[in-house]
Amino acid sequence: MLFDWFTIGAQIVNFLILLWLLKRFLYGPILRAVDSREAAIAQRLREADAARDAAEEERRALARDREGFAEEKRQLMEKAREDVQTWRESAEERVRGEVEARRERWLESLSAEQAEFERALAERVAREVVSVSRRVLTDLGDADLEERLAEAFLREVRERRGAAVSGRVTVGTGADMGPEAQRRVAEGLRSVFTEVTEVDFTQASELGFGMRMETGDTRIGWTLSGYLEGLEQRVLDELAATPQGGMA
Incomplete structure (x- = not known):
């Protein structure tokens, strides 16, 4: 029996090429896919183990927290009982002190009411005197008062001698x-x-019996109203400084 070695050789070559093609385009991708899947499964197993360990650690932490909360609750309850006991012991003393303080304030208020009445009476008298003085001076608007107004204004000006005018x-x-x-x-x-x-004079009815100089940011003036208000305040200050017994 004769063999066609060329044909046999060609078939062997074709077979080897087929094996290479199968490995290159079929078995290779399948093997890589299998390896990739095995790696993914292994990674998931590792993640599952890590999650299990984390869950176990969290469980132990929660157990420790519960124990800590229980101890803290016990301490808070103990402190609350101590605070209640302390409050009970001091409540009666506080009430007695408050009653005594109110009694003292009531006695002081009796004396204060009398002093306030005397002060208010003196204050009203002072204001009435100043009010009458204001009306009298306003009604006496003659030449002599013009001279006195000029003197009072210039006296105020001299006190402001250092101003930049x-x-x-x-x-x-x-x-x-x-x-x-x-x-x-x-x-x-x-x-x-x-x-x-230069000095210009102008009418300023809002000043009443008074004068006011203005230039730039500087303003110097004297008014009867301001003077009487100052006088009123000085009278009230003197009355306030007078001992309570001085008006009895």
Whole structure:
């Protein structure tokens, strides 16, 4: 029997090529897929073990927390019982102290009411005196009072000698002033503030019996109302400083 060695050799080559193709395109991917799946399963098993360990650790931590909470609760209850006992022991003493304090305040209020009545009476008398003085001075608006107003205003100006005043200034007056009074005020301003060049006079009825100089940010004035308010406050301060027994 004769063999066709060429044919046999060609079949062997074809078979080997087939084996290589099967390994390259079939068995290789299958094996890689199997390996990948096994690796994924192994990773999931490791994650499951880690999760189980974490759950166990969390369970132990919760058990420790429960024990700690129980101990803390016991301590809080013990402290609450001690606080209640302390409150019970001091409650009666506090009540007695409060009753005694109220009694003392009541006795003090009797004396304070008398002193307050005397103070209020003196304050009302002082305000009435100042009020009457204000009405009298307002009604006496003659030339002599103009001179006195100018003197009072210039006295206030001299007390502010250090102020920075220069150039043109405006003097407002609550009532009409005669030329002589205006001249005196202007000369007085120039003698105090040597850099003043001009003095203008204007009507300012809101000042009442008073005068006010304005220039830039500087304002200097004197009013009867302000003076009497200051007088009223000084009288009240004197009365407040007087001992309670001094009015008896």
